[in-house]
Amino acid sequence: MIRVDEKGFYGKFGGAYIPEMLHPNIEELRDNYEAIVASEDFQKEFQMLLKDFVGRPTPLYFASRLSVKYGAKIYLKREDLCHTGAHKVNNTIGQIILAKKLGKKRIIAETGAGQHGVATATVCALMGMDCTVYMGELDIQRQRPNVERMKILGAKVVPATSGSKTLKDATNEAMRQWINNPVDTHYIIGSVVGPHPYPEMVARFQSVISEEIKWQLKEKEGKENPDAVIACVGGGSNAAGSFYHYYNTPEVRLIAAEAAGLGVSSGKSAATTALGTPGILHGSKTLLMQTEDGQVVEPHSISAGLDYPGIGPVHAHLFDIGRGEFVAVEDEDAMKAGIELSRLEGIIPAIETAHALHALNMIEFRKDDVIVINLSGRGDKDLDTYIKWGNY
């Protein structure tokens, strides 16, 4: 059984390795979130907003030309059609309602590609809450449109200037600011990372993805279970959401595409399961890229959303026990896969998502296997990167 235990572990990974200053916050969340999320009140508001504000259910689209090309029945779970352009909003809707019920007045968040930042700024605007988003200085440069979207939505965007100036550093900064403002502030973590209960909480809010895949596939194929689900993994929230209801269905292959950057052994990579060893990052024990002295190695990926040296503890566990198949996709291949989807299906995907698409070239499958790819986000935010890459 793949599930979190009462101490917050998935097998060897997880837990809550946090400074004592954050203990009251984490304890408050841990002791209250399940009851709040289970309450009728919460569910009513959550379901209503997912439907009317986010636009759920998102379609499960049969990609006929892509299917012909790869010789399989490929479905795309259209999370790119969520309001704000990616799956991230499923989680921020859940957490903002939770924050309100906990009596919080301010929201802080970290962001990599800016999708989680935009999704957070959006729900803060929706609920009239004060919002500050921490974002690596490098990411601010490469994801300009999302920075401006956050500002239009009324959020404050604060650059994280330490380390590699990317997602890891934005997360450090958000944690520091939570330590500085523990009473009235809720930290909306955007991925299945961080101290328990965050990884499980975020996965549950994202699990609507696989919940919908099940009934949608039943309608289209007469069965709930595909042969494989493919998703990209940075921290791993869209993967966790699209795998969630299949964790314990062994006949469904769970395929996670990590970012290999310039190549797994190039020194410029973010392929955590290929390069990582067990350690502690951002409050949980997981696989992370580190030196033998235990210093975190700065990752590289062309996609800001996958540019992270760790991975959610649940994914470390899926890797550890062999339940997940992990492939490492290089920058160049991801870009080509993004263009391919644009030309074959008329969908320009986020560069993060393009990594999952390239996995079709890396795994073996039988002819007519039913494969669901979680199309986690759209590529509007990545136009600059596509243009700079230029090969289209």
Added chain:
Amino acid sequence: MNRIHSLFKNKQERVLSIYFTAGFPNLEDTLPIMEAIQEGGADIIEIGVPYSDPIADGPTIQDSNQIALENGMSLKKLFQQLEGFRSKIELPVVLMGYLNPIIQYGMEAFCKKCQEVGIDGLILPDLPMQQYLDEFKSVFEQYGLVNTFLISPQTSEKRILEIDQNTDGFIYMVSSHSITGAKSGISEEQISYFKRVQEMGLKNPRLIGFGISDAETFSTASKYSHGAIIGSAFIKTVKDSKNLNQDIQAYLQSVLN
């Protein structure tokens, strides 16, 4: 007897603990800084083990960590530097660091090495109490290391009592809702928190840290506890120092007098 226990047996007020980052400003400054802290009249030396992602630290200590790592500091290197330091240093010495580098070194190997070189205690801010009790307490005890927990203004009375039960060195009172070096001066609200904890009658001595930088804040903190810990302000002192020994002595005198 562990030097931390001896210290508090003989001194219950105005205990001054000084934090510095190993390998900062220069790789080989560790021993000279320790000697200067001892000569300057402080009571405890806290050596910070640099880490790439210090989430409880503000910009001053973050920068010192980064520079120390660029200088080539590591746990292995630090233990090499600490070989034989006990011939010069009598003060209790505590290592403070984040968990990950220590876990990579190996917790048991780390504790053993600490005992061999003469370390008295550990402060690991991201090691939660439950994990300590479940996984590491027996190892710490086996190698005679005193573990220090942090508490903050938000820590509940119940948890403070639990922490007090599970340590026998001192309790590190974080002075406010903050990361290191974030605030200066001590407010009325902080003083009421100091008093509240003072009146709990804990078995362990308490040192107040975060936001302590000069004679005034040191004296105020000492009024409500057994003393205080200075980190960021000390890092600033050594940062641009041309004469470490002289500048450290002068700084410590300014705090103690």
